[in-house]
Amino acid sequence: MKILGIETSCDETAAAVVENGTRTLSDVVASQIEIHARYGGIVPEVASRQHVLSIVPVIEKAITEAKTSWQDLDGMAVTFGPGLAGSLLVGVNVAKAIALSKNLPFTGVNHLEAHIYANWLNKEKTPSFPFLCLIISGGHSELVLMKGHGQFEKLGRTRDDAAGEAFDKAARILGLGYPGGPIIEKEAAWGKPCLHFPRAWLKGSHDFSFSGLKTALWHFVQKNQVLGNSSFVANVAASFQEAVIDVLVTKTINAAEELQVKQILLSGGVASNKSLTQRFLDSSPIAVSVPPPHLCTDNAAMVAACGYYHFQNRNFSSYDLDVVPSLSLG
Numbered sequence: 080m081k082i083l084g085i086e087t088s089c090d091e092t093a094a095a096v097v098e099n100g101t102r103t104l105s106d107v108v109a110s111q112i113e114i115h116a117r118y119g120g121i122v123p124e125v126a127s128r129q130h131v132l133s134i135v136p137v138i139e140k141a142i143t144e145a146k147t148s149w150q151d152l153d154g155m156a157v158t159f160g161p162g163l164a165g166s167l168l169v170g171v172n173v174a175k176a177i178a179l180s181k182n183l184p185f186t187g188v189n190h191l192e193a194h195i196y197a198n199w200l201n202k203e204k205t206p207s208f209p210f211l212c213l214i215i216s217g218g219h220s221e222l223v224l225m226k227g228h229g230q231f232e233k234l235g236r237t238r239d240d241a242a243g244e245a246f247d248k249a250a251r252i253l254g255l256g257y258p259g260g261p262i263i264e265k266e267a268a269w270g271k272p273c274l275h276f277p278r279a280w281l282k283g284s285h286d287f288s289f290s291g292l293k294t295a296l297w298h299f300v301q302k303n304q305v306l307g308n309s310s311f312v313a314n315v316a317a318s319f320q321e322a323v324i325d326v327l328v329t330k331t332i333n334a335a336e337e338l339q340v341k342q343i344l345l346s347g348g349v350a351s352n353k354s355l356t357q358r359f360l361d362s363s364p365i366a367v368s369v370p371p372p373h374l375c376t377d378n379a380a381m382v383a384a385c386g387y388y389h390f391q392n393r394n395f396s397s398y399d400l401d402v403v404p405s406l407s408l409g
């Protein structure tokens with residue numbers, strides 16, 4: 080079964096064709112990072128206009144690169160939330176238009192659910208239930224227990240800043256630009272984590288909190304001559320990254336052991352951080368699944384993979400599918 084995935088929830092216009100929920104035939108992503116970087120963050124109105132310009136060529140490229148045709152497709156999956164309303168609208172309306180003109184069934188997919196399904200793509204072994212998912216992106220840090228397809232039990236979430244948001248804000252405080260995650264990772268690679276920043280353990284809860292860490296970083300930078308001193312900036316970036324990794328890895332592994340799950344699944348843009356994934360792989364007694372970096376950040380292959388399981392469960396959408404910017408999981 081071949082499914083066309085469409086993803087426009089934030090600042091990537093993406094389309095992909097995936098076979099049987101696991102085999103990526105094409106995976107096209109048009110990033111808007113350069114456009115938004117000059118504003119220091121995503122400008123929603125600019126994002127939606129850019130999606131309008133990119134979506135048709137991106138879809139056509141995905142079909143061509145998959146060496147397939149419209150007649151060969153069995154259906155479509157499109158992200159309908161959470162995300163930016165104007166951005167989501169572009170993907171959902173394009174999917175509806177194609178569904179009508181090509182007579183194809185389609186299903187609306189939750190972007191967070193899609194991130195999890197990146198773990199099904201191009202792997203020798205697909206994940207085995209029950210598992211614990213850590214979704215760490217620009218807007219979310221969630222711990223979710225899954226006992227079967229479509230069964231989500233939300234155990235923890237961020238109480239303030241999401242993990243990716245913390246990286247983005249830290250990079251801004253350090254004058255490093257946008258998006259913060261990859262830049263902090265690059266700086267941290269040659270810095271030393273020699274400074275201690277606070278960790279919010281929130282004992283007794285699976286929730287996360289990163290705003291205290293962000294504030295501590297801000298005060299540290301105000302009090303010390305950090306900016307302009309490149310090795311000091313690198314040490315601060317490494318110490319900040321260490322604090323985020325420490326909390327994410329420790330809390331997730333503790334929860335996985337408590338719940339006796341078979342696996343831990345990582346997903347979302349922050350999961351493309353190599354120090355983070357290495358720490359998980361080195362310290363977890365439970366098997367850890369991590370998608371390759373390009374499938375951790377926003378893409379449409381994960382949307383198509385997730386859509387495949389919707390189709391298996393006969394979970395189709397109708398033309399009244401609307402965007403839900405604040406959609407949650409479970």
Ligand code: KG4
Binds near residue numbers: 246247258261264349
């Ligand atoms: O999943 P994603 O691509 O989009 C959302 O759904 O939000 O995640 C984007 C987030 C951004 O906050 C970005 O700074 C962060 O993921 N990110 C990283 C890395 N690459 C992207 N954070 C830490 N290390 C990275 N290498």
Ligand code: ZN
Binds near residue numbers: 190217347348
């Ligand atoms: Zn995402």
